[in-house]
Amino acid sequence: MSEVTFYFDFSSPYGYLAAERMEAFESRVGVTVTWRPFMIGAAFKQTGQSPLLSQPIRGTYFRHDMERCARLQNTPFHIPENFPYAALVPTRAFYWLESRSPMLARKFAKDIYRGYFADGLDMANPENVFAAASRHSINVSEMRAAVENQRWKDHTRTVTEEAISLGAFGSPFFFYEDEPFFGNDRLEQLAQWISLRKETAGSQSD
Structure with missing residues (x-):
């Protein structure tokens, strides 16, 4: 199967909406998707961006757009009180867990x-992250240790630097081969591009 890389930040509303569509996307398009959370704040520093909702005029529009997009794809959603947040703990926890079980x-x-986006939990509070882990029978004590382990701190930094070096300036950001796609609303275009590339590869092999 071909592979798509899915870069996202855990405080990104559009990243959340995209994550809810990934399984259906994989099945429909015939690709595997590699999930890569990264720290979008580092990208913002390099590009001079600020969180969408804090931007004059644009913030009002994007709040409406986030809610509309969620409603159109029938995904529970509301803007949390603590928005955005620096998602270091869930990101490090993800990579520790992925090293053991990518599907988990x-x-x-x-x-x-x-x-965060459906139930309004403050994921800046590590206890809420660990509570989520316990619901999946993940060893919470091991996860607590992992998020403070230098290995996963360094890994999170490395993935973030890699994402930025590739040109990922927002969330969600997708790459198929060397082709970049930004935004939950680009998934259909990404699917079309993959189909085109597969057709081209097939005709060249005939």
Whole structure:
């Protein structure tokens, strides 16, 4: 199967909406998706961006757009009180968990997202992150140690630097081969691009 890389930040509303569509996208398009949470704040520093809702005029529009997009894809959603937040703990926890079980790491990621954007839990509070882990029978003591382990701190930094070096300036950001796509609203275009690339590759092999 071909592979798509999915970069996202756990405090990103559009990243959440995209995450809710990933399984159906994989099945429909015939690709595997590699999940790569990163720290979007580092990208903002380099590009001079600020969180969407804090931007004059644009913030009002994007709040409405986030709610509309969620409603159109039938995904529970509201803007949390503590928005945005620096998602270091869930990001480090994800990579520790992925090293053991990629599929469980995905389930954990979706639970973190839903807890934040659907249930209004403050995911800046590590206890809410660990509570999500316990719902999946993940060893919480081991996760607590992992998020303070230099290995996962360094790994999170490395993935973030890699994402920025590739050109990921927001969330969600997708790469198929060397082709970049930004935004939950680009998933259909990404699917079309993959189909085109597969057709081109097939004709060249005939």
